[in-house]
Amino acid sequence: MNESFKRGAREGVRLMLPMSVGLLPWAIVTGVAMRSTGLSAVESLGMNLIVYAGTAQLGTLPLIAAGAPLWLIFLTALVLNLRFVIFSAALAPAFHGASWSKRVLSGYLLVDGLFVLCADRLLRSDDPHWRWGFYVAPALLCWSMWQVGGLAGVLGAGVFPKDWSLEFMTTIALMVMLMPMVQQRAMLVAALAGGLGAVLLRGLPLRLGVIAGIAVGIAAGFVAERWTEKRRRAW
Amino acid sequence: MVEGIWLWLTLFAIGSTTILTRGSFVISGEGARLPSALQRALRYAPAAALSALIMPDLLLDAGAFDAANPKLVAGIVVALAAMRSRNPWLPFIAGMGVLLLLRKGLGW
Structure with a gap:
């Protein structure tokens, strides 16, 4: 194996270690949530492997439980994953010249923490071997933590009595993700409008209320941003 | 509840959004600056x-x-x-x- 690949891998793993351990509680909770929704152990582990995206997994569980149509679940997952388009666009130059299979694998492995910690140094390096090590090693570390934590949650979920309303863990997990986002006013407006929109529009057929609510929320966030900007300028 | 083969189809559909979004630009190999209006909309999504x-x-x-x-x-x-x-x-x-x-x- 190439020397600079190894160096990159070591540096990447060292950088990622604390954050990857922080993935464990999430992975465990997601494992428990999948089982409490009614997925079998094999289906839950399959979801962890196939989807490998906490937000999209937790976010689609209520829709799977409700028996929503496939296209609606797909659309909701797409919205929940949209932020990755921004990461992918920013990171793409670092994979210039890499083989197709490496790029597909890199896409699958691109989680939030990886982008936050590694993007800057990846884009500044000229050495493709170092870059590949610095990306794929911490990426696989995160992936392993997610699969191991998920397995623990999936196997551990059976310990709790059925009538403990454990499916509420899904909502708690989604809330914990949402709270840091809404410190900003326009983001708070987007969240409130999206949530209330989904509640008020729940009567729409095919559980379309969720998607309609999301659209209302995005529009409200946009308007709120415009409005705060205008006020700032007027002062 | 979505069950059986439909559940697996659903899981693959959800998984496809992971590859579609994360892989979008990484797989095509082209860096790009998204239009700023789109970037802002994606922020609120x-x-x-x-x-x-x-x-x-x-x-x-x-x-x-x-x-x-x-x-x-x-x-x-x-x-x-x-x-x-x-x-x-x-x-x-x-x-x-x-x-x-x-x-x-x-x-x-």
């Missing part, structure tokens, strides 16, 4: 989507609006725990604790 999934669960009871239900009380506790503490387990323990106490302990 996760918050709007998370909330659109959370609020119906907290505010509705069997499909009807009910502001006084145990899940909403538990949800408020979760929000406070998530804001005040850095402990990743606390929101889960506090939220589930309150919900179980209200439902099992007080029979709400």
Whole structure:
């Protein structure tokens, strides 16, 4: 194996270690949530492997439980994953010249923490071997933590009595993700409008209320941003 | 509940959004600057989507609006725990604790 690949891998793993351990509680909770929704152990582990995206997994569980149509679940997952388009666009130059299979694998492995910690140094390096090590090693570390934590949650979920309303863990997990986002006013407006929109529009057929609510929320966030900007300028 | 072969199809459909979004530019290998209006819309999408999934669960009871239900009380506790503490387990323990106490302990 190439020397600079190894160096990159070591540096990447060292950088990622604390954050990857922080993935464990999430992975465990997601494992428990999948089982409490009614997925079998094999289906839950399959979801962890196939989807490998906490937000999209937790976010689609209520829709799977409700028996929503496939296209609606797909659309909701797409919205929940949209932020990755921004990461992918920013990171793409670092994979210039890499083989197709490496790029597909890199896409699958691109989680939030990886982008936050590694993007800057990846884009500044000229050495493709170092870059590949610095990306794929911490990426696989995160992936392993997610699969191991998920397995623990999936196997551990059976310990709790059925009538403990454990499916509420899904909502708690989604809330914990949402709270840091809404410190900003326009983001708070987007969240409130999206949530209330989904509640008020729940009567729409095919559980379309969720998607309609999301659209209302995005529009409200946009308007709120415009409005705060205008006020700032007027002062 | 989506079940059987439909569930597997659904899982692959959800998984395809992972590859579609994360892989979008990485796989095509071209860096790009997205139009700023689109970038801003994408910024609000996760918050709007998370909330659109959370609020119906907290505010509705069997499909009807009910502001006084145990899940909403538990949800408020979760929000406070998530804001005040850095402990990743606390929101889960506090939220589930309150919900179980209200439902099992007080029979709400």
